[in-house]
Amino acid sequence: MPATDELSPPGLTWQRVSPKYVSVRLISSAISTLVWTAIFSIPLILGLLGTWGDRPQWWMWVLSGVVLGLGLVNLALIPRRVRAIGYAEAPTELWLRKGLFFRSVTVVPYGRMQYVDIKTGPVLNAFGLATLTLHTASAATDAVLPGLPRAEADRLREQLTERGEEHMVGL
Amino acid sequence: MSPDPSHRHAQPGPSADPGSGPLPGPAPGAGTGSRPGADADGAWHRVHPLTPFVRSWLLVVALAWGFGNVFLDDLVTAVLNGDPIEMDVGGAVQLAGAGLAIAILCGVLGLLIGLGLLSWWFIRYQITDEHVRLRTGWLFRTHRQARLDRVQGIDIERKFVPRILGLASLKFDVADGGSSVLELSYLRRDHARQLRQQLLVAAHHALDAPIPRTAPDAHEAPAPHDGRATGETPAGRYRDPHVTRPGRVAPWDRSAASAVAPAVDSGATDRDPEYPGDPAHPAHPGDPAGGTGERGRRDAVDVRAARKYGLLGEQDELRRVFTVPTSRVLLCLVCSPPAVILLLMAVAAVIAAFWNAQVLRVMIPSFVPLLLGVLSTVYSRLEKSWGFTLSVVPSGVRTRSGLFNERSSTIPTGRVQALEVGKPLMWRGFDGHHVRVITAGKGGSEGTEGLGSTVLPVGTLENVHEILDLVLPLEHAPTELVDQGLTGIGDSEDFTTSPRRARWLDPLTWRRTGFALNTSALVLRWGRLARHASVIPHHKTQSVAVTQGPVDRRLRLSGFAVHVTPGSVTTSVHHLDTAQVRELQARHTDLARAARDRVNGRGREQHATALAGTPDPRGS
Numbered sequence: 208m209p210a211t212d213e214l215s216p217p218g219l220t221w222q223r224v225s226p227k228y229v230s231v232r233l234i235s236s237a238i239s240t241l242v243w244t245a246i247f248s249i250p251l252i253l254g255l256l257g258t259w260g261d262r263p264q265w266w267m268w269v270l271s272g273v274v275l276g277l278g279l280v281n282l283a284l285i286p287r288r289v290r291a292i293g294y295a296e297a298p299t300e301l302w303l304r305k306g307l308f309f310r311s312v313t314v315v316p317y318g319r320m321q322y323v324d325i326k327t328g329p330v331l332n333a334f335g336l337a338t339l340t341l342h343t344a345s346a347a348t349d350a351v352l353p354g355l356p357r358a359e360a361d362r363l364r365e366q367l368t369e370r371g372e373e374h375m376v377g378l
Numbered sequence: 379m380s381p382d383p384s385h386r387h388a389q390p391g392p393s394a395d396p397g398s399g400p401l402p403g404p405a406p407g408a409g410t411g412s413r414p415g416a417d418a419d420g421a422w423h424r425v426h427p428l429t430p431f432v433r434s435w436l437l438v439v440a441l442a443w444g445f446g447n448v449f450l451d452d453l454v455t456a457v458l459n460g461d462p463i464e465m466d467v468g469g470a471v472q473l474a475g476a477g478l479a480i481a482i483l484c485g486v487l488g489l490l491i492g493l494g495l496l497s498w499w500f501i502r503y504q505i506t507d508e509h510v511r512l513r514t515g516w517l518f519r520t521h522r523q524a525r526l527d528r529v530q531g532i533d534i535e536r537k538f539v540p541r542i543l544g545l546a547s548l549k550f551d552v553a554d555g556g557s558s559v560l561e562l563s564y565l566r567r568d569h570a571r572q573l574r575q576q577l578l579v580a581a582h583h584a585l586d587a588p589i590p591r592t593a594p595d596a597h598e599a600p601a602p603h604d605g606r607a608t609g610e611t612p613a614g615r616y617r618d619p620h621v622t623r624p625g626r627v628a629p630w631d632r633s634a635a636s637a638v639a640p641a642v643d644s645g646a647t648d649r650d651p652e653y654p655g656d657p658a659h660p661a662h663p664g665d666p667a668g669g670t671g672e673r674g675r676r677d678a679v680d681v682r683a684a685r686k687y688g689l690l691g692e693q694d695e696l697r698r699v700f701t702v703p704t705s706r707v708l709l710c711l712v713c714s715p716p717a718v719i720l721l722l723m724a725v726a727a728v729i730a731a732f733w734n735a736q737v738l739r740v741m742i743p744s745f746v747p748l749l750l751g752v753l754s755t756v757y758s759r760l761e762k763s764w765g766f767t768l769s770v771v772p773s774g775v776r777t778r779s780g781l782f783n784e785r786s787s788t789i790p791t792g793r794v795q796a797l798e799v800g801k802p803l804m805w806r807g808f809d810g811h812h813v814r815v816i817t818a819g820k821g822g823s824e825g826t827e828g829l830g831s832t833v834l835p836v837g838t839l840e841n842v843h844e845i846l847d848l849v850l851p852l853e854h855a856p857t858e859l860v861d862q863g864l865t866g867i868g869d870s871e872d873f874t875t876s877p878r879r880a881r882w883l884d885p886l887t888w889r890r891t892g893f894a895l896n897t898s899a900l901v902l903r904w905g906r907l908a909r910h911a912s913v914i915p916h917h918k919t920q921s922v923a924v925t926q927g928p929v930d931r932r933l934r935l936s937g938f939a940v941h942v943t944p945g946s947v948t949t950s951v952h953h954l955d956t957a958q959v960r961e962l963q964a965r966h967t968d969l970a971r972a973a974r975d976r977v978n979g980r981g982r983e984q985h986a987t988a989l990a991g992t993p994d995p996r997g998s
Contacts (some may be wrong), residue, residue, distance in 0.1 A: 251647065268458065309584055311924060314963065315921040318978075343920040343941065344818065344920055344943045345942050346944045347944075348920055367553065374974070376977055
């Protein structure tokens with residue numbers, strides 16, 4: 208993954224989240240793009256119907272076009288975004304990375320994890336995926352792994368809990 | 379000399395220590411008749427009967443004012459006027475009117491007092507070995523409880539009205555989540571103090587047990603050793619096996635505590651805590667690695683034993699570190715943004731007055747909201763810094779300050795997660811610094827700006843050093859790094875700063891933004907006009923992130939953020955060289971792992987030697 212190699216330290220085997228997560232993100236983003244486009248197209252529709260002036264004004268087209276365009280760009284970037292999400296299990300820490308434009312590489316020591324959450328929504332569930340969230344005592348720790356296969360999420364949770372107990376440190 | 383290990387972990391109190399018999403009677407000041415400390419029988423206690431009236435003191439004052447104005451006035455006039463015409467029918471009517479007024483007055487007052495007492499009757503608290511529970515309300519009942527081993531600190535808060543009446547409230551900071559503060563109000567002041575000290579002991583034991591090298595221990599050392607040098611001493615008593623052996627001395631024995639306290643004070647007020655030439659201290663605090671931990675532990679045994687059996691109250695100052703002089707408080711207030719705003723407003727008003735007096739009519743009313751804001755800021759600053767005193771207590775350090783509302787707050791030293799020193803531009807003239815810390819369980823939604831997080835409202839660099847030593851006792855004290863963090867600029871031996879290309883993003887501050895590492899802590903620095911440096915000990919770090927935005931990426935820059943428990947300390951720097959940040963992340967991860975292992979007591983020796991052998995903390 209050349210996109211994040213610059214930030215990632217060597218010697219870690221990164222794992223990606225499930226490729227099926229691309230579809231999940233595509234579906235949800237497509238829906239939201241449609242909704243936003245519909246909302247921002249209200250002036251255009253009113254213009255076309257003749258309720259708002261005789262003909263649609265130029266800015267009505269621009270408004271709808273820009274919103275739709277942004278949505279499409281977003282959709283096009285989703286595969287790369289999903290590929291940028293990765294995690295690596297080091298002996299005492301979990302490394303996570305994410306982001307295409309705003310990238311980050313986070314290190315969470317197992318001993319610092321307070322609890323691990325597994326969540327799944329209707330779309331995620333349909334693809335057999337789940338989202339795993341790590342919580343430390345810090346609210347700033349943004350350690351989320353979306354779109355893991357269910358089995359992998361369960362395995363990871365077990366593994367993290369076990370290692371967390373092993374390395375547990377007081378505050 | 380060392381107490382039975384099982385007793386070190388035991389909760390103080392009768393149920394934990396069956397050999398000690400029942401608790402001695404309550405303190406003379408225990409107005410509620412409750413026994414302080416853990417109650418084996420789980421008895422419920424009531425707070426001070428004045429509580430509901432003090433809580434709604436504004437209402438009480440308003441009612442008193444109203445009654446005073448209306449009824450009493452009428453009554454007095456009636457009586458005064460009525461007297462000479464006593465035989466008159468009109469006078470009788472007036473008297474009857476007065477009687478009715480009195481009856482109504484008494485009725486309403488009685489009703490209110492009854493309601494107050496009723497609500498008081500239902501405020502009850504219970505202290506067991508594990509919990510503090512508070513029940514309130516008779517129609518809508520609430521039940522709150524806090525686990526003692528999750529209690530991070532117990533503050534005594536004395537607001538103005540309770541203070542007049544000699545009452546105080548106890549606030550429990552709890553680690554499970556942000557806003558869960560349990561408040562016991564109001565108790566008689568002596569009782570609150572006593573209860574607090576005993577609960578802190580209990581809480582501290584529970585907290586402290588798994589961490590061998592906690593802060594207070596290393597720094598409690600001075601008092602006992604000072605004392606020992608002078609003969610009949612606290613240290614002597616602590617070491618006496620007859621005293622420290624469980625069961626011989628009843629816990630919380632106040633007579634024993636009071637017998638010791640003066641000795642502690644006399645030894646403690648001595649401003650020379652540095653026991654030079656003490657043969658018991660081959661390892662000086664400056665000594666890196668090795669000895670410090672062991673010394674800390676040995677002293678810990680003594681102080682803990684003393685603490686456990688109540689010979690040394692949590693409130694007993696071991697040493698008063700400093701009090702911020704009033705002159706400096708005022709100076710810092712004069713050199714603060716609100717004062718400048720005030721000055722600007724005054725100047726504007728004067729100019730306007732000379733130019734056209736009519737303008738003032740518009741101007742002055744428009745100034746009022748701003749003025750109120752400024753005054754309230756000034757007031758809160760005064761409250762926080764007036765008579766600010768930092769002292770060492772067995773569980774850590776205690777801060778106390780206040781002009782009208784005195785607040786004291788204990789910071790358990792082992793709980794400090796991060797520390798930030800700031801040097802505002804206007805304070806440079808008199809070497810003024812302020813220091814804030816994050817304490818686990820005290821940050822979050824409230825109290826972020828509270829006293830709990832400020833350990834120095836204004837002080838000299840020397841004060842900062844003292845605080846660093848006390849609050850963040852580390853094997854490799856980052857004192858020099860902090861000094862450099864406050865004054866240094868550009869790359870130095872210790873500090874790595876932003877590369878030159880970062881000047882496009884930080885034209886003024888790029889040479890200041892930087893980091894330095896030693897084996898114990900990470901020091902970040904930033905800011906050119908207002909200078910800042912923050913210290914994050916490795917063993918308190920939660921997680922670490924390297925971040926990079928699109929602009930950063932073009933310039934090959936990255937930011938570095940250390941995640942700690944929530945609080946008002948900045949723990950990130952931006953726009954550093956990407957390669958250096960990556961290296962920092964890897965290195966920091968290793969150091970943090972080693973620090974955690976040391977805290978856990980695993981591989982202590984091997985890490986200590988390995989780290990002691992690392993010459994350059996930055997590595998390559």
